Amino acid sequence: xxxxxxxxxxxxxxxxxxxxxxxxxxxxxxxxxxxxxxxxxxxxxxxxxxxxxxxxxxxxxxxxxxxxxxxxxxxxxxxxxxxxxxxxxxxxxxxxxxxxxxxxxxxxxxxxxxxxxxxxxxxxxxxxxxxxxxxxxxxxxxxxxxxxxxxxxxxxxxxxxxxxxxxxxxxxxxxxxxxxxxxxxxxxxxxxxxxxxxxxxxxxxxxxxxxxxxxxxxxxxxxxxxxxxxxxxxxxxxxxxxxxxxxxxxxxxxxxxxxxxxxxxxxxxxxxxxxxxxxxxxxxxxxxxxxxxxxxxxxxxxxxxxxxxxxxxxxxxxxxxxxxxxxxxxxxxxxxxxxxxxxxxxxxxxxxxxxxxxxxxxxxxxxxxxxxxxxxxxxxxxxxxxxxxxxxxxxxxxxxxxxxxxxxxxxxxxxxxxxxxxxxxxxxxxxxxxxxxxxxxxxxxxxxxxxxxxxxxxxxxxx
Numbered sequence: 001x002x003x004x005x006x007x008x009x010x011x012x013x014x015x016x017x018x019x020x021x022x023x024x025x026x027x028x029x030x031x032x033x034x035x036x037x038x039x040x041x042x043x044x045x046x047x048x049x050x051x052x053x054x055x056x057x058x059x060x061x062x063x064x065x066x067x068x069x070x071x072x073x074x075x076x077x078x079x080x081x082x083x084x085x086x087x088x089x090x091x092x093x094x095x096x097x098x099x100x101x102x103x104x105x106x107x108x109x110x111x112x113x114x115x116x117x118x119x120x121x122x123x124x125x126x127x128x129x130x131x132x133x134x135x136x137x138x139x140x141x142x143x144x145x146x147x148x149x150x151x152x153x154x155x156x157x158x159x160x161x162x163x164x165x166x167x168x169x170x171x172x173x174x175x176x177x178x179x180x181x182x183x184x185x186x187x188x189x190x191x192x193x194x195x196x197x198x199x200x201x202x203x204x205x206x207x208x209x210x211x212x213x214x215x216x217x218x219x220x221x222x223x224x225x226x227x228x229x230x231x232x233x234x235x236x237x238x239x240x241x242x243x244x245x246x247x248x249x250x251x252x253x254x255x256x257x258x259x260x261x262x263x264x265x266x267x268x269x270x271x272x273x274x275x276x277x278x279x280x281x282x283x284x285x286x287x288x289x290x291x292x293x294x295x296x297x298x299x300x301x302x303x304x305x306x307x308x309x310x311x312x313x314x315x316x317x318x319x320x321x322x323x324x325x326x327x328x329x330x331x332x333x334x335x336x337x338x339x340x341x342x343x344x345x346x347x348x349x350x351x352x353x354x355x356x357x358x359x360x361x362x363x364x365x366x367x368x369x370x371x372x373x374x375x376x377x378x379x380x381x382x383x384x385x386x387x388x389x390x391x392x393x394x395x396x397x398x399x400x401x402x403x404x405x406x407x408x409x410x411x412x413x414x415x416x417x418x419x420x421x422x423x424x425x426x427x428x429x430x431x432x433x434x435x436x437x438x439x440x441x442x443x444x445x446x447x448x449x450x451x452x453x454x455x456x457x458x459x460x461x462x463x
Contacts, residue, residue, distance in 0.1 A: 055125075092449070234435075
């Protein structure tokens with residue numbers, strides 16, 4: 001074991017939230033060390049796979065299009081969460097997000113014009129030039145110039161917490177054990193989505209059919225230790241950001257490119273050939289995150305997104321091409337579901353379709369009527385070959401179970417009581433704001449806002 005190193009602030013996790021906390025703490029005069037469990041080439045956690053964040057803004061200055069004010073933002077959040085949020089922390093997040101673009105630009109991050117397609121995000125979300133990997137590289141570069149020390153492949157981190165106060169920790173690297181102490185700890189090490197055993201505790205055997213589209217390194221080690229130390233828990237183990245992704249994606253680390261965005265433009269059936277939810281309920285960014293949970297509830301945790309030629313080119317291109325056939329019968333054989341059942345479902349859907357003015361960029365008047373499950377918008381007959389199908393599986397991005405924090409990002413130890421020197425940012429505390437549902441880009445917003453708060457408060461406490 002090496003001699004004990006000491007820092008003002010130790011940050012656990014090298015994704016966007018941890019990097020933001022580290023940079024902010026260093027800019028406020030603190031000595032900072034980041035412990036990153038991944039190797040350097042895989043650093044950044046789930047941030048590597050991101051494309052944008054959702055900032056409040058009152059003008060349409062680049063890279064935004066139009067205004068997205070506080071009231072509209074809060075209304076969107078309350079709608080997707082069903083009100084399951086800490087209102088004070090949610091409002092803090094939204095208000096502070098107004099400064100996110102300027103801060104990121106000042107720290108080397110570049111932006112690009114918004115992407116088009118079924119995302120409808122040009123007005124609400126700011127897209128990183130080069131995606132999340134470019135953002136991660138820019139922030140690491142800035143952190144290094146500030147003197148932030150980063151340790152990669154820091155595994156088996158073991159926290160020494162006395163009561164509710166962080167003392168020091170040990171970690172392993174290349175079979176060697178190291179100890180470091182710090183005035184403050186910032187937990188930004190993510191959730192437990194890559195821990196299939198823990199997912200199975202919450203979801204049952206169905207979890208074994210889940211795909212993890214994020215980093216394989218988020219096993220929940222730090223979260224488990226904080227909960228075992230009896231810091232206040234927030235969120236439920238079975239609540240998570242779970243989207244429908246291509247069922248052919250890898251078990252881990254498929255990333256955002258594994259998502260399938262064709263759902264609003266067609267129908268989704270289970271392996272019995274039956275529809276089970278309204279594919280056109282609302283704009284895709286507000287509803288896409290419910291589809292992982294919907295697929296998880298189906299037999300064998302699989303579904304199929306069915307479209308015809310009219311949908312081609314109207315959604316984000318996918319990495320893997322769809323399965324295609326000139327006939328519905330041929331498509332059913334490719335995806336191994338009963339052809340008669342799929343034909344019946346499509347015939348009933350086509351017969352119930354009410355023609356209107358199709359516009360996939362608006363809540364149009366193309367819908368169905370008299371079906372057990374109607375489609376509210378963007379309903380068009382599936383009658384133009386070739387027909388396409390994407391197999392869908394639940395793709396877990398991040399989990400909502402976490403630790404409760406206050407408006408200074410301090411961990412909570414009871415009603416109205418806060419820990420003295422442990423702070424949290426990012427996924428490990430996102431459940432304070434996201435008790436249920438998801439709003440595209442808000443995960444990165446939470447990480448940014450609370451990363452800055454945690455870094456500032458930790459440096460202040462250290463001094």
